[in-house]
Amino acid sequence: MKYSKTLKELFAGITLNAEDLLFLETFQIKYLPDRVPQKEFSVLLRANPIIHRYLISKYPPIEIFINTILKENVPINNKNIIEEYCQELLWEIADLIAYNKYPEVYDAKVEFTWELNEIIPGKSLKGKIVIDAGAGTGKLAFRVAKYARTIYAVEPASSFRSFIRDKVKKNKVKNLYTIDGFLDSIPLPDNSADVLMTSNAIGWNLEDELIEIERVLKPGAIAIHLIRNSDPNTENPFHDILISPAWKYVCTKFQDTGRLKLKYSKTIKKGIK
Numbered sequence: 001m002k003y004s005k006t007l008k009e010l011f012a013g014i015t016l017n018a019e020d021l022l023f024l025e026t027f028q029i030k031y032l033p034d035r036v037p038q039k040e041f042s043v044l045l046r047a048n049p050i051i052h053r054y055l056i057s058k059y060p061p062i063e064i065f066i067n068t069i070l071k072e073n074v075p076i077n078n079k080n081i082i083e084e085y086c087q088e089l090l091w092e093i094a095d096l097i098a099y100n101k102y103p104e105v106y107d108a109k110v111e112f113t114w115e116l117n118e119i120i121p122g123k124s125l126k127g128k129i130v131i132d133a134g135a136g137t138g139k140l141a142f143r144v145a146k147y148a149r150t151i152y153a154v155e156p157a158s159s160f161r162s163f164i165r166d167k168v169k170k171n172k173v174k175n176l177y178t179i180d181g182f183l184d185s186i187p188l189p190d191n192s193a194d195v196l197m198t199s200n201a202i203g204w205n206l207e208d209e210l211i212e213i214e215r216v217l218k219p220g221a222i223a224i225h226l227i228r229n230s231d232p233n234t235e236n237p238f239h240d241i242l243i244s245p246a247w248k249y250v251c252t253k254f255q256d257t258g259r260l261k262l263k264y265s266k267t268i269k270k271g272i273k
């Protein structure tokens, strides 16, 4: 298991049930083949035919993956082992479940340790249109809202968009709007924003995301990607592509409590590679 230990510590106290998978959104189901332990997933699917049908009806291409793992993994009959495997599977993808089921827990437990002056000087945001893409609960978006003219929080998970909208209302924030979208498909016009930021959100489909970011930003605009690793020894897997001559991002490292905090930034120069 790759993530379950960290996620059990991070989200200690929450409960996960197989039925939580019925709240997965299409884009999250698409990520499952890269995330799930296959034996445990096959056990959960056999024990829960409704979930099997739901996943395929919501995202039909996953049927090939599901059929393959069901063929490769023999059925298990012991009730205790089935329950144990289901819990292992659920904890391995607990972040996806927490997004949908416990957005307020996600917001409280996942730290955001960036100071605004590490990201961008507040005064340089005056009058600017800013995008926070893959916004989650909007930690970055809310941080810059009092400096910028308008902030668009682009986020595919509907629970997070609702969380942001509720917080906007509660705090009477007048310039922050949520948009349903993806980093490789941002529903805003060409050359429409002055700053685009991401925080631990880039890299689902990196090359297409970088192209989309350049499309939506004005010439002279700034793109910033913040990455904070939970493992202090893990470098950003996208580092080489971001700093390559094709994309020309500059990487700055910051001190954090035992973690590696990286900022990748660049000024957009249209038509010049």
Ligand SMILES: C[S@@+](CC[C@H](N)C(=O)[O-])C[C@H]1O[C@@H](n2cnc3c(N)ncnc32)[C@H](O)[C@@H]1O
Residues within 6 Å of the ligand: 027, 099, 110, 112, 133, 134, 135, 136, 137, 138, 139, 140, 154, 155, 156, 157, 160, 181, 182, 183, 184, 198, 199, 200, 201, 204
């Ligand atoms: C690790 S969270 C980071 C959230 C937030 N930026 C923060 O720093 O707390 C990753 C976020 O990216 C969103 N996401 C997943 N796939 C995405 C995609 N293809 N494009 C944009 N955002 C995506 C998730 O729903 C989630 O909100």
